[in-house]
Amino acid sequence: MIDTESGVRLEARWDEPDVATGVVVFCHPHPQAGGTMHVPLMHRVTQGLVERDFAVLRFNFRGVGASTGTWDRGEGEIDDVAAAVQDARQRYPDLPLGLAGWSFGALTSLGWQGRSGDDSPYAGIALPVGMFAEPKRLAPAPRVLIIGDRDQFATVEATRAYAKSIGARVEVLDGSDHFFTFRHERVTEIVAQTLAQRLER
Template structure:
């Protein structure tokens, strides 16, 4: 949760007035437990969402955002929670984990990838984007950040610019994507 990409996502949602939570998955930082190959981590994410919703039952919409492994978990949570209205998926590890569960994907969102990513291959992410774009009733945006490595080391301004432009568009009351 202290990763600079996660922190930047957190801050951008807070600035927009969202009730926002960032957390470590089990076994990360001072969290209890051990890595569970995505099973326990999905349970962690669902419990975190339940908690936020219990504290803020007046929330008008729910979004999910994740980076790398967190993007994979976030997309799985999206499939299980119909109240999630949008997603931001940064460097989803499409070459490492199975994303076939996204059929059909229930919500529109954006996938952002660095073209110099040495961990998540841009080709695998493009294949995922192409597959999702064939589905009806959702819109998948895809931004590729030039020169960006997996951690967007020197391209954080470009990464967050992409996130902000997408949120500006989706949160505009006149946006046709809902």
């Protein structure tokens, strides 16, 4: 369990290689739509990252699974990301950190970067551009937004426009929707390539 500053306790899981070269905090999709750290895309991308020597921390946002607390409309959930990042840095103080998230998880992890000024590499999978208030001021960092051209919650055009405003690149997966069915390996490759950029500095 991970303790937050507000007293909420978060159910969490570490997946780790024998020797890690980087650490990733990976945030799950919308709690009010059945999102948990165990949904298939989260599981498969995590497996792929571990195979590429990343240690991966997944956690359930407040009110999900065994995590305490209740849904906080994205505000408290940003605090959850902060607590997870702190846990990751304490466990691997000498390794570079990266952030990844799917849908709501992409939004909250980016929101935490905007709030904290963090400049860790970031991979946003199916960021729901236009549905919420995305952060506008971010420290420069390697960032990618991954979107399917059939995404049900954001358009490629809106994603490209937002990416340009924050200096991120965009990867479009043709034929994919919000769930990237049968494309999890390609999603993993893009995430890993982006997060590894800090290792190469």
